[in-house]
Amino acid sequence: MSNSSRAGAVRRALTAATLASLALGAAACGSSGGDPLASPSSAGAAAPGSGSGSGSGSGSTVVVGSANFPENVLLGSIYSQALKAKGVKVEEKFNIGSREVLYGQVQNGSLTVLPEYNGALLGYLDAKSTAASKDEVNAALAKALPASLGILDSSPAEDKDSLTVSQETADKFGLKSISDLAPQAAxxxxxxxxEFKSRREAQFKDVYGLTLKEWKPTGETTANAIKDGAIQVGNVFTTDPKILQLKLVPLADPKNVFGAQNVTPLVNKAGVDATATAALNAVSAKLDTAGLTALMKRVAIDKEDPSVVAKDWLKSNGLG
Structure with a gap:
C-alpha cells in the first residue's frame, strides 16, 4: 500500500492525539490498509440497534462486513471463513464503504461482525481520547461503545504509522526501535x-529526543526513497507490502507516539454466540503484523484473490 495516497478508498487512522486534525486516522496506504476516519459527530447519528438482523445461534446468519479497501476485505474473508469452519452460517457483505456507513450498520444489526482498528474506532467515538496503548484503547472503547456493541480480542497485528529504515541502515547502526535513532538522528x-513534519516533529523531539537533519516530503514514494537512499528514515505503514518487497525495517515504537491500531473484531452482541466468539478470538490470537504484511503482499503485489489468501492462512494456522 502506498504511503500517502490513503485518501478515497484506502485510508486509516492516526493516533488519538492527532485525530482531530486528520481526515483519516492514519490515511492508510493505497494497496493494503487503512480506514477512513469519519467525523466523530456522525457516531451519534447512527441508528441504535437491537442486533435483530443477524445472529449465530438457532440457525441464524452472521453477516460479516468490510470497508472498501483491500486489507479490510482480506480480514473480512478471514473472519468469514473462520466462522464457516466452525459451522456458523455466514453472509459476506464486503467493500461497503467508510466507517460512517459501517458503524451504523453494525449498530442496527445489518452487519454482525466488522474488522476494525481499535485506535481508529476510538477516535471515531471519542476524538479527544488520549489512550495510546492497546489496553488503554480497549478500555476506553468498552466505555465509549453502546451496550449493543462490543469488541472481541485484539490481535497483535497493527496497520499503523511507523518510522522505517532500510535493512542496511538498521544493521549498520543497530536500529530496532525509534529510541535507537537518537544518536544518529542529526x-x-x-x-x-x-503534513507529516507538522504533525510529528515535536512529538519525536519531546518523546524520543530526535532532532533530524532534514524533513523531505516524499508521499507515496517514501518506501522507494528509503531503499534508494534518498532518505534514511521514512513514514511507512506497518502492513505496506513494500516493506517485504524492498526489505525495509519498521522500527518499534515503545513509547506509543503513533498509538495502537490493532486489528479487532467489532460485533453486534446479539448476533454472536460462544462459537462465533471463540472462532474470531482464535483468529486474533494468530494474526500478527508480519503475517498480515505477508498476506497483503500476496493481495496487493501478487494480485491473488483475497479469499484464497485467507483460506491458505487459516489452513496453515489450523483454523480452516
Missing part, C-alpha cells in the same frame, strides 16, 4: 507525506 533525512 545525520538522517526523514521523509513522509507533506
Amino acid at each position: 545525520n538522517f533525512v526523514i521523509g513522509g507525506p507533506p
